[in-house]
Amino acid sequence: MKFIFDLHKTMLENNLILVYEGEFTQEITKSVLAMAERNMDSIGEESSTKRKVFNVMVECLQNIVKHGEDEANKQAIFMIGKENEQYVITSGNPIRNEFVEGLKSKLEEINSLDKEGLKSLYKEIIKNTSISDKGGAGLGFVDMARKSGQELAYDFKPLDDAYSFFSLKTCIRRA
Template sequence: MKYIYDMHHMMLKNNIILVYEGEFTQEITKSVLAMAERNMDSVGEESGIKRKVFNVMVECLQNIVKHGDDPIDGETKTNAAVFMIGKQKESYVITSGNPVKDEHVADLKNKLDQINSLDKDGLKALYKEIIKGGTGLSEKGGAGLGFVDMARKSGQKLEYGFEPLEKGQSFFSLKTTVPRG
């Protein structure tokens, strides 16, 4: 039973206010958003910060719902992924992790590196270019635009990593930091 205490301790130590692991759907997305909003309301978070955190959460969660690749491992569930929000003194940290096919890794890295290389005006220009449909950055229907929006709303670089899994898949981790005030 010690894992319960360990989990509790780990969450407290990392200031994690919400963790969800499992299947991701639109209904789950709405529930996670409602819980996070309630948490921010209960501590009287400033409305501007709340809106930015909400924004980043939506894009992050919907990316998983729409673009998460099914695990090939028969034991795990469809869309199995993890989503966490941490609240530090200076910032909210929104993280997600989900399996993706190895063939998508290079494309994801390219998109994220391109976004991280741009400043505020560059991101604005890229956003307008994608929304007009003038670029191939979002050929899968919007993941590119979601990342651009997360970078714009947070004003921070998007941190990411890939851990190799079995059977031609990698675990894609993404971290967005929203400064408080």
């Protein structure tokens, strides 16, 4: 029974207001969004902050859903932390090793750009990619970086020959 208390303590220490672990679907996305919205409403969060957090949550959750045909993606994690100064939206999911380099360079590119650079990249992607392009060529990440106004933090931890665990953290300053 000790793990209950340990988990509870970990959540408190990391200011986590919501943790979901398991399979990701559109229905679950909607439930998670509704819970987080209710939580922000109940503390009277600024609407501009609420909208940005909602925005980042959607892109983060739908990213996982979109690639969810992969069996390994049934074990993903999504968390929201609420600190005094900011919200922290984190996700973690296994991805195939062959996608690691591409994803890494995309995130590096995004982090190297300023506000204007992100805006032009966004416009370029939206103009030139078809919707059937499953990854959306990283449009979701660009949007997350724009809404955050800060770099996206990420990490890839090798799991085995086939998979790595991809962690992503986005912060939204509270207005």
